[in-house]
Amino acid sequence: MDTHLLRTFVAVARHGSFTAAATELGYTQSAVSQHVAALETDLRTPLLRRRPVALTDAGARLLEHAEPLLLRLAAARADVTRLVAAPAEHLVVGASALALGGGLAGALAAVRSRRPLVSPTVRVLERAEIAARVADGTLDLGLVDGVAAPTDPLPLPDVGPLSAVAVTQAPLAVLLPPGHPLEGRRGLRLADLADARWIDAPEAAMPLDRLRAASGSDGFRPSLRYEGTDVRGLIALALAGHGLALLPEPALDGVAAGVPVPRLVHRVELLHGGLTDGPAALLAAALTG
Amino acid sequence: MDTHLLRTFVAVARHGSFTAAATELGYTQSAVSQHVAALETDLRTPLLRRRPVALTDAGARLLEHAEPLLLRLAAARADVTRLVAAPAEHLVVGASALALGGGLAGALAAVRSRRPLVSPTVRVLERAEIAARVADGTLDLGLVDGVAAPTDPLPLPDVGPLSAVAVTQAPLAVLLPPGHPLEGRRGLRLADLADARWIDAPEAAMPLDRLRAASGSDGFRPSLRYEGTDVRGLIALALAGHGLALLPEPALDGVAAGVPVPRLVHRVELLHGGLTDGPAALLAAALTG
DNA sequence: ATGCCTTACGCCGCCCGTAACCATG
DNA sequence: CATGGTTACGGGCGGCGTAAGGCAT
Numbered sequence: 001m002d003t004h005l006l007r008t009f010v011a012v013a014r015h016g017s018f019t020a021a022a023t024e025l026g027y028t029q030s031a032v033s034q035h036v037a038a039l040e041t042d043l044r045t046p047l048l049r050r051r052p053v054a055l056t057d058a059g060a061r062l063l064e065h066a067e068p069l070l071l072r073l074a075a076a077r078a079d080v081t082r083l084v085a086a087p088a089e090h091l092v093v094g095a096s097a098l099a100l101g102g103g104l105a106g107a108l109a110a111v112r113s114r115r116p117l118v119s120p121t122v123r124v125l126e127r128a129e130i131a132a133r134v135a136d137g138t139l140d141l142g143l144v145d146g147v148a149a150p151t152d153p154l155p156l157p158d159v160g161p162l163s164a165v166a167v168t169q170a171p172l173a174v175l176l177p178p179g180h181p182l183e184g185r186r187g188l189r190l191a192d193l194a195d196a197r198w199i200d201a202p203e204a205a206m207p208l209d210r211l212r213a214a215s216g217s218d219g220f221r222p223s224l225r226y227e228g229t230d231v232r233g234l235i236a237l238a239l240a241g242h243g244l245a246l247l248p249e250p251a252l253d254g255v256a257a258g259v260p261v262p263r264l265v266h267r268v269e270l271l272h273g274g275l276t277d278g279p280a281a282l283l284a285a286a287l288t289g
Numbered sequence: 290m291d292t293h294l295l296r297t298f299v300a301v302a303r304h305g306s307f308t309a310a311a312t313e314l315g316y317t318q319s320a321v322s323q324h325v326a327a328l329e330t331d332l333r334t335p336l337l338r339r340r341p342v343a344l345t346d347a348g349a350r351l352l353e354h355a356e357p358l359l360l361r362l363a364a365a366r367a368d369v370t371r372l373v374a375a376p377a378e379h380l381v382v383g384a385s386a387l388a389l390g391g392g393l394a395g396a397l398a399a400v401r402s403r404r405p406l407v408s409p410t411v412r413v414l415e416r417a418e419i420a421a422r423v424a425d426g427t428l429d430l431g432l433v434d435g436v437a438a439p440t441d442p443l444p445l446p447d448v449g450p451l452s453a454v455a456v457t458q459a460p461l462a463v464l465l466p467p468g469h470p471l472e473g474r475r476g477l478r479l480a481d482l483a484d485a486r487w488i489d490a491p492e493a494a495m496p497l498d499r500l501r502a503a504s505g506s507d508g509f510r511p512s513l514r515y516e517g518t519d520v521r522g523l524i525a526l527a528l529a530g531h532g533l534a535l536l537p538e539p540a541l542d543g544v545a546a547g548v549p550v551p552r553l554v555h556r557v558e559l560l561h562g563g564l565t566d567g568p569a570a571l572l573a574a575a576l577t578g
Numbered sequence: 579a580t581g582c583c584t585t586a587c588g589c590c591g592c593c594c595g596t597a598a599c600c601a602t603g
Numbered sequence: 604c605a606t607g608g609t610t611a612c613g614g615g616c617g618g619c620g621t622a623a624g625g626c627a628t
Contacts, residue, residue, distance in 0.1 A: 017582085018582075018583060019581090029582080029584095030585090032583095033583060033584060034585095037584085051581095
């Protein structure tokens, strides 16, 4: 079970094609075939069905292990490298869409006024990707948002030793279309809304599976899916009655009115893998005060 | 960063010697030297100081990543194998010393009366080792004990996806020498004993660092260390006044009297990595039934 | 008939062992 | 001077590519 074989296996599983995996990895199709065969011989079980290419049960199980393993391998390299290398003069920050605005704009000013000059990169990513990219060093810093109980930390995927520190915490609000029966209520318990129609907007609002986890209910069925990070588009859809959406209150400030949700907050955390001196540390200090 | 190189590096770090690592792995000293050199070139930093062999900072950091990585690699293999292979007709159970007695003896009877005949192996191990060995398939089942709040799960090292299920829960008691000022008290808060003299008996009693974690105090300094799993020996030392010890109440039944500790329990959990039919499932059912 | 994965086969390069070398206690 | 890690070098073998083979759509 060499890591090269695992890497190839993961690529094949992702692409559903030996050929595509080969081109991605810079191998020939033949080599990929041999890699998979080697793994299958080693584990004494077929991992993929061919034509069409699909995972067997064993393959699916292996994939569950292989992806985090490869991520951790990259994280290990990045961690050691960070420890040794001089702090980079560049700065790449990854953030989920709703984690922006938590003072990032202001904090970046502190970095940009620094000498020698750095021009930071801000990259908007899916929440799930951020921790992984901070761990493997693709990002210097990450800003993730999520819903949690007031002082609880966010639940983060386990991708190795990362430090997380709170940046902001804001109330959450449910966005209701005008004329909705619950309009004007002072507060709404999330569980009461489990059976309502929701917009599934995992990037632009709170993901529905997180609402299920936070409320302990298994409702929150999506009536429409919104793929994108633009909050204004989502607000338009919600106001047009396509479904409810849960947003941090500041995000709909001045645009629409929402009904606050008690006992839960929108939380933004800063993720990093050990700060040394350099632009990253500067930005982190500016963000966390 | 091939896994072979990491394995060699870990062996060298553990042994503090290239030669010893080589013999363990069945390599020549030269190969080991080349492995380490390859890693160091790859990461562009020295990992070990030679003569005497000791970890550099970067090496120590790498080791923190490498050991869990290799463990998870073994766990992945074991997991896939478990899924595919017919359930073994053998059964190896690992248990920490104080996790024995939680009905294991009785439950084993159910297994031994089964046809075809299996003769199970019970192996007493350190707590930390058990989860790792269940994950990598060395053990079919693990029984770990620890101290926790009444219904909380035990804190387990993260070695991949394992299932844990409670087996028993028992009160905890502090073992006091006769004539101790607190003798005869109805109940003792752990924090009040942080400054007492304790026996550090990580295998035969609750480890002191766990007491610190559970009580939030940083006391519990050891006055004597007891290496071994024999509880009677520990009890003798405690009664002779060498220090206090925290034990599950059943463990000192009939031998000595202890003062109960409220708000904490001794908990035993069964660890497994997905049960199929076979002796392991039988034993698990008998234990948790 | 045509993709697409598999198998056969040869070559290149990597990796390990032998052996000489060197540093340190 | 001895113990133990490093370096030099050669040989074996594993892994990759080329190309031919098979199989399902």
